[in-house]
Amino acid sequence: CYNGVNSRELKHITKELEVNAPASEAWELYRNLGLINLIDRKLTNIFQSTEVLKGDGGVGTVVKFTFVPAGNSSYTEKFTVIDDQRRVKDTKGLEGDCLAIGCSVQILEYEIIEKSQNSSIIKSTISYAVKEEFQAKDPKPSIQVVEAIVQISKNNELEVNAPACEVWELYRNLGLFELAANELKNVVQSLQVLKGDGGVGTVVKTTFVP
Known part of the structure; x- marks a missing residue:
């Protein structure tokens, strides 16, 4: 039961995305x-800011997202479940998004499902309930925002078509700096x-180049 709403009355929107990363x-x-930190860096076209109002990332943490343009709208959520064994995280909406247009409950669940040793599936489920007086308007949560968030976690990967030993040889000493000096002349003026x-x-x- 969520805010007086029976779980059977909740509506659900589910999306899945495969990523080339171990489930862990x-x-x-x-x-x-x-x-949250990744969102702050990568989704500046959607979010003006993210602010941790309470907590350090554990259960009970409260985060506020302010959408672009600044002050136009925001969404505040609370971390309610972090299950390391099942790899499930639930957040409960406190204000904003669907709650501002007629929903009484909004819950977002992320589940990380192991597919293989080097790949996994991110399953995102938004569960929500609509107040009786808003049923005709059929308000829905912003699933597009959730999709964008999941997509950046996929794009945060970088696959290189080279053996790990060769990549490490480039990174472990001055090879990467020499490569930057040769290939990034529009960014790097000199390396010393x-x-x-x-x-x-x-x-x-x-x-750097001025």
Whole structure:
């Protein structure tokens, strides 16, 4: 029972998206504030700001999302379930979105389902109930926003067609800096090794193009 609404009266909208990441890694992003931080960086066309009003990412955390344009509308949710064993996270809407146009309940559930060793499925389910006096208008939550959020977690991956040992050889020393100097001339004006040869303790100065 949610806010006096029987669970059988709830309507549901479900979307699934496969990502090229182990379920454990995807869950680590979703289980706390990792996803909120990613939203803040990647969805600036949708969200003006995200603000943690209470908590540190555990159950009871309250987050406020302000949509673009600033002050136009917002949505506040509370983390109510974080189940590491089932990889399920539930958030309950406190105000805004569907709740502002006739819904009495809005719950978002993320479930991370293991598909293979290196892939998983992000299942997003919005459960909601409409107040009797708003039934004719048939208000619905913004599933497009949820889809955008899930999509950025998929786009946060980077697959490279090279053996891991070759990629590591590029990253472990000065190879990446040399590549940046050669390929990013429109961004990097110069790279200068102030100290070291690429090992621990190496100091590199990057000068950007004005």
